[in-house]
Amino acid sequence: MRTKDELYREALRHVAGRRQRAVMEAQRARASAYSVHPELREAEEARTRAGLALTMAAARGADLDKASAALSQADAKLQAAYAAAGYAPADLEPRFVCPLCRDSGIRDGKPCSCVAAVARSLRRDEINAASPLALCGFETFCLDRYPTEPDPELGGSPREYMSKVLRYCRSYAENFNGSSRGLMFIGSAGLGKTHMALAIADTVLNRGFDVLYTSSAALAARLGREHFDRDAGDTWLDACKEADLLILDDLGTEYITQLTISVLYELINTRMLCHRPTIYTSNIVDQSIFEARYTEKVASRILGSCKVLKFFGEDQRLRRAQK
Template identity: 30%
Template sequence: MSSKLPRTVQREIQAILAARQEDTARIRAEAARLAEEWAEQQRWDLLCRARDGMGCRGDTVVRLPDGREVTIPCPLADSLCPPRRRALLVSLGFGPRYADPTRERMLPVIGEAVDLFLAKLDENLAAGKGLWLAGPVGVGKTAALAYIAALAWSPKRVVLYRTAPELFDQLAHEGITDALRECPLLMVDDLGTEYDANWPLSRFTQLMDWRWRFRKSVCVTSNLMPAQLARDERWQRVMSRWRATVTAYWQDGEDMRRPEND
């Protein structure tokens, strides 16, 4: 003979079971979130190791704490993680002050120019097309170059950055190196007319002529537009080459640099 549980007891049991189901679902959701965070960290670690090795290591199978296995593709084609991006920009010569460039900090004209260049990056580099960012001091020209470098660089697409004085000094002492000739994207920061006749302008002209003939891209910043620089006859040959391949933009504005807090 069977006896039926009272309704009040049945309701209590159902409430207990429902609470356990909710707890189980909550625990599973939390475990899934932690597993995803752990997998993302593993992915960044793999990216850093692959970048350091300068080569693809193929897909990697990672076992998550909940027992699942996920396949992480080689991340060499992905964007750099923040620590590696900062290390890259410092090593290129931008220094710590330009190691964290962001699109949000750019003034309108420079931001639009950067967006248009990066939107067709592969096409621009294949055609040897470049960018000329001009404007007064402190409007974010160097930071824009750093932003482009961080997104454009890869082991198979080397970016070189030089301030104009550094580049002219290198040309004077080392001549035109293979790296300066062959890198897919050369960045020249703060180009102007302030260099006297002793600077190796002829070597600079030879370098840019070679890069123009072999469709190697150049990004330049200056306080002058190309037409203004071309008024100096020493620069006319280079400006003639760049006229067809380098898109120039002028950004007005006040110096955005502010005194640092003690």
């Protein structure tokens, strides 16, 4: 899991690599064309000499008419040489992926938008590799799998209730900003909590925010290794602290130690102080059990910073397996 800076540097390397490949492919194409049509090379070199002559004439304050006429004549001969060889000038030029910055990564002295697009793609790959589901959208959150029979706790059907949860989460993602509240999804296994969290992540990521996903078990295991390896550095913790949105999935599945509680408190407290929202999912629906596991100090910070949404219904994975 990379920090924002690490991700940006990696994106710049990708863009630079694209530029290098484009330039090398153009050089190979040009060399091949010159070997078959040497008159192209001669016309190119003549055009270069005429351009330099015009520059020198301007620098000396000499009459530019003759040099300009020579350059125009060289241009015309070059165009004719291309046409005779069956090429357009663009055929032998580098074909850059981004026409705005020509794969330099910089446009008007600022990072080009293509760098941010590459960074989002890299982050998306990270999330897909770490999550049990690939990044998914709200359109694949299927309400038909939720029962239509009334639930006494809801006063209506789980399907009606979950349709409201879906609308709320879609609006949350579409209007996400630095002041958004965190979310806490609780409910039994297989009710779509991770799917909903990843759908939010997909929309928020596409809107240009940095999003990180980790399961609670993976985070605890990685941070434990980093704690005992002094040379590793806390890159995971740094990345989790600074992300615009953090998805912390499956609270309750990690191995709990005093170190886990300490690091979790540090992560949650830092994100709260910096007003960076977190989305948690957990199968623990009893608040007293939640507090006993994470301590009142950690639990109060999680629950106090979040809107809690309980998921109702039947395990969708079991329903699909039975069909």
